Amino acid sequence: MAPIIKLLGGRRVSEAIVEIVGLRKVYAGKNSVTAVDGIDLHVEAGLIYGLLGPNGAGKTTTISIATTRAIPTAGSVKIAGVDVVAHPALARRSIGVVPQYNTLDRSCTVAENIHFHCRYFGMSNVEATARTAQLLEQFRLSDRTQAYPQALSGGLAQRLQIARAIAHYPKVLFLDEPSAGLDPQSRIAMWEAVQVLRGEGITVVLTTHYMEEADALCDRLAIIDHGRILVEDTPAALKASVGGDQIYDLRMHGVRDSGLLERRLQVIEGVTGVEVIEGGLRVLARAQDGLLAKVVTIANEFGLRDMTTTEPSLETVFIRLTGRDLRE
Amino acid sequence: MGEVVGRGEDVRLVIYSRAFIGLMERDLRVLRREIAPFVIRIAMNPLLFLFVFTYVMPHMSGGASMSPMAGMAGGGGGFGTVLLPGLMAVAIMFSGIAAVALPLAQEFGITREIDDRVMCPLPIAAVAMEKIIFSAIQSVLAAALVFPLAYYIPSTPVLAHVTSWWFLSAVVVLASLLAGALGLTIGTSVQPKQIGLIFGVVIVPITFLGCVYYPWTALTHIRWLQIGVLVNPIVYMSEGLRAALTPSTGHMPEVMILAMLTFFTVLLTWAGMRGFARRVLS
Numbered sequence: 001m002a003p004i005i006k007l008l009g010g011r012r013v014s015e016a017i018v019e020i021v022g023l024r025k026v027y028a029g030k031n032s033v034t035a036v037d038g039i040d041l042h043v044e045a046g047l048i049y050g051l052l053g054p055n056g057a058g059k060t061t062t063i064s065i066a067t068t069r070a071i072p073t074a075g076s077v078k079i080a081g082v083d084v085v086a087h088p089a090l091a092r093r094s095i096g097v098v099p100q101y102n103t104l105d106r107s108c109t110v111a112e113n114i115h116f117h118c119r120y121f122g123m124s125n126v127e128a129t130a131r132t133a134q135l136l137e138q139f140r141l142s143d144r145t146q147a148y149p150q151a152l153s154g155g156l157a158q159r160l161q162i163a164r165a166i167a168h169y170p171k172v173l174f175l176d177e178p179s180a181g182l183d184p185q186s187r188i189a190m191w192e193a194v195q196v197l198r199g200e201g202i203t204v205v206l207t208t209h210y211m212e213e214a215d216a217l218c219d220r221l222a223i224i225d226h227g228r229i230l231v232e233d234t235p236a237a238l239k240a241s242v243g244g245d246q247i248y249d250l251r252m253h254g255v256r257d258s259g260l261l262e263r264r265l266q267v268i269e270g271v272t273g274v275e276v277i278e279g280g281l282r283v284l285a286r287a288q289d290g291l292l293a294k295v296v297t298i299a300n301e302f303g304l305r306d307m308t309t310t311e312p313s314l315e316t317v318f319i320r321l322t323g324r325d326l327r328e
Numbered sequence: 329m330g331e332v333v334g335r336g337e338d339v340r341l342v343i344y345s346r347a348f349i350g351l352m353e354r355d356l357r358v359l360r361r362e363i364a365p366f367v368i369r370i371a372m373n374p375l376l377f378l379f380v381f382t383y384v385m386p387h388m389s390g391g392a393s394m395s396p397m398a399g400m401a402g403g404g405g406g407f408g409t410v411l412l413p414g415l416m417a418v419a420i421m422f423s424g425i426a427a428v429a430l431p432l433a434q435e436f437g438i439t440r441e442i443d444d445r446v447m448c449p450l451p452i453a454a455v456a457m458e459k460i461i462f463s464a465i466q467s468v469l470a471a472a473l474v475f476p477l478a479y480y481i482p483s484t485p486v487l488a489h490v491t492s493w494w495f496l497s498a499v500v501v502l503a504s505l506l507a508g509a510l511g512l513t514i515g516t517s518v519q520p521k522q523i524g525l526i527f528g529v530v531i532v533p534i535t536f537l538g539c540v541y542y543p544w545t546a547l548t549h550i551r552w553l554q555i556g557v558l559v560n561p562i563v564y565m566s567e568g569l570r571a572a573l574t575p576s577t578g579h580m581p582e583v584m585i586l587a588m589l590t591f592f593t594v595l596l597t598w599a600g601m602r603g604f605a606r607r608v609l610s
Contacts, residue, residue, distance in 0.1 A: 027610075067447070070610045089344065093449045103443040107358045113444075116357075119350035120448040122343060164444075 017172055017203045018043035023075035025061050035061040037227030048198050050218035051207045058227035059207035063176050067097045080171045096165035096173040102157050104149035111145040114164050121168035139163040155186030175206040191217050211314040230321045242312035244272045244284030252280040253303035261302045268294050347450040351458045370470035374415040374477050382408040382482035408482030410577055413569030414540035419470035424507025427463035429515035436607050437520025446608045456604040463508030488573045499568035502589040509596035516603030538562025545578035561592040
């Protein structure tokens with residue numbers, strides 16, 4: 001096995017484990033659809049990398065191309081230095097993939113699902129048996145080894161899919177909407193499992209349309225909409241880009257002198273920005289004692305009806321970028 | 329990446345062949361677990377056919393003469409002699425459908441579980457080839473099972489005579505690969521909900537017009553039909569087995585049989601692989 005790994009990893013130009021350049025995918029037909037419209041992505045090894053965006057943004061198509069299941073219209077994807085279009089079969093050795101839907105082999109037991117996967121990737125029977133036992137243990141599936149996939153709950157099936165996907169020690173694990181259809185408990189368990197994988201040195205690329213998931217789990221994020229990357233950074237930096245760590249949304253009775261109110265709010269120490277929103281103003285500020293009271297006092301003079309305070313979330317980031325809610 | 333391409337040829341072969349063996353192992357394991365349904369599936373058709381046409385009917389009032397095919401077996405040996413190669417051809421063909429077309433239609437449409445095997449470190453064409461080869465193995469088993477049935481069931485003994493084992497092997501292997509390729513083509517080109525229709529639209533016609541229940545040479549008085557059935561690959565399966573096993577009933581030339589079996593195997597393998605790639609890649 002050693003020479004193969006050396007062969008694939010031998011001449012790596014950069015540290016990027018996933019290198020996507022100018023990726024486009026147009027589904028031809030009567031109503032041709034541009035699913036991916038010029039995506040560049042550079043994922044460094046060892047990260048949990050998230051593609052965040054609404055349904056239909058092009059996340060799944062990007063993953064399908066990267067995992068050799070779709071042919072790009074233009075552009076290239078390299079996984080660990082191997083071009084996935086030119087050498088799909090070889091690239092698959094570096095790829096683990098868990099699609100959105102359950103692809104477990106229903107004719108095989110839980111243990112056989114992992115065992116045969118190991119065999120497909122060239123392990124000897126002894127190696128495959130050892131690896132299977134280890135993964136069943138790690139993913140707490142040991143008491144279900146002889147069960148068939150149909151008998152597993154959604155959470156268990158998901159765990160088995162992840163266990164199987166990493167059985168051949170891939171360099172990158174792709175998870176497409178991993179928490180879709182999972183109950184909250186299973187979702188937390190899945191997050192933990194993913195973090196353990198990063199600890200083992202596996203790079204994880206996942207797609208999600210749950211902000212909380214992207215925020216809690218990912219080291220870096222690309223926010224995608226209409227087949228393009230809008231912004232790419234760490235979750236903390238993305239949230240910081242909003243320009244404050246507190247957001248006060250002020251709803252006013254009518255809009256009297258909002259220009260004056262805006263100016264008065266702006267000069268309060270700690271306020272970093274004031275924006276007009278529907279029915280009132282939004283104040284962005286750094287957290288500070290007494291700031292909230294000052295804002296309320298001043299706003300009261302202008303007819304404050306209601307106020308909500310929030311912290312910037314990826315949702316806020318997405319709305320600022322697109323003018324739309326992520327859930328729409 | 330010239331390095332991988334240049335130096336990697338033999339490494340690749342190792343990777344590919346291990347993945348291929350893994351796929352075969354998986355299929356064997358599944359088949360072994362479902363061996364009883366498998367045997368019932370391949371035995372039922374020849375068993376009942378032989379029982380009704382070569383045992384029950386000859387025993388009915390009026391004797392053997394009541395059988396519509398009485399006397400067709402020119403060299404003697406009764407209808408069982410005509411049926412033996414035909415039933416083997418059906419067994420081979422049907423195995424291809426049951427081993428590839430039906431599971432594939434389901435995997436593509438409902439369960440998507442084929443994705444798991446498509447992600448093997450193996451070219452997609454080779455994944456498809458594995459399907460054909462594994463199906464061919466089942467076809468050979470199915471064909472072999474017809475022998476004991478044809479030996480024990482008919483009231484008039486079947487006259488089988490193998491002159492060339494080489495020719496018989498060539499026909500059985502080619503016919504089995506052809507059946508697997510046919511299964512792949514059907515399984516990848518038909519929508520899952522239409523798979524039931526396939527029996528009526530494809531399988532029944534190619535069986536009844538496949539020189540299964542009569543030798544091709546006996547069609548000489550219905551010339552248009554004799555020419556027309558030549559587009560049916562099952563014809564060459566039955567005629568090939570007829571030439572190899574029961575040459576006394578008359579058959580088409582051996583060279584033509586081998587050439588046409590090869591032609592259809594290549595054609596359907598190509599079509600099946602294209603269909604497979606189209607279904608798994610977008």
